[in-house]
């Protein structure tokens with residue numbers, strides 16, 4: 562039975578259809594003091610012995626929901642609990658970057674590990690976060706699907722990443738697009754603050770060409786809008802932006818539109834205006850694979 566967190570309802574439904582499994586009725590309530598109560602009222606009566614919880618941990622509440630749903634289905638008799646974190650929140654704080662900081666992704670992984678038999682997540686910022694979980698945790702690669710919505714008529718395309726860390730994603734999108742022959746390249750990025758980045762361009766000539774820029778996450782949109790601005794300064798024709806996790810906080814969508822992007826294509830690991838590609842088929846395949 563598929564059990565959905567409140568922020569992943571559309572993906573959970575798509576996954577239930579893909580796997581031909583029932584979708585549990587879930588209730589998300591809040592006590593007068595603000596505390597959450599996520600429950601799965603019909604689970605024990607359903608006779609299901611495996612619960613697959615699908616919940617992107619996009620907020621502190623969403624983290625709490627995962628812990629509660631894991632506990633609720635176990636309490637209701639689930640023999641196996643699998644948690645799918647389409648987007649794993651706090652995944653980018655995978656080390657203590659300054660003295661006194663926590664390794665936040667390890668802290669949340671440890672908490673989730675206490676109530677689950679298997680974990681899946683989609684394109685984490687660093688695959689090594691999977692090692693923070695006690696049960697087997699698998700990183701599912703859904704980046705290839707980002708090529709699906711791109712137009713067929715890209716002109717002499719360049720598949721670019723805004724920093725070296727995302728070049729694998731750009732290559733995956735290039736390989737999945739058309740005959741897989743486009744050029745790939747990456748910019749160098751220095752993060753100045755949470756909302757400010759400095760991008761150093763590469764030597765690739767983009768004048769008159771179409772460029773597809775791919776990153777794992779778009780959060781504030783600062784990284785992407787800087788990259789897009791440089792491309793326009795250099796005479797690019799069209800710019801398409803793709804990412805696995807379209808977090809798009811605050812004014813990110815507007816920022817990118819104003820920077821001159823043709824379209825923003827993301828997946829449904831985060832449900833919002835750019836979630837045009839579903840990761841449900843990739844998750845279904847991974848869930849059906851023994852580990």
Ligand code: R5P
Nearest residue numbers: 776778779780781782783784
């Ligand atoms: C960081 O290295 C990630 O790959 C993304 O580039 C970053 O999280 C994007 O954040 P923002 O949209 O806030 O620039």
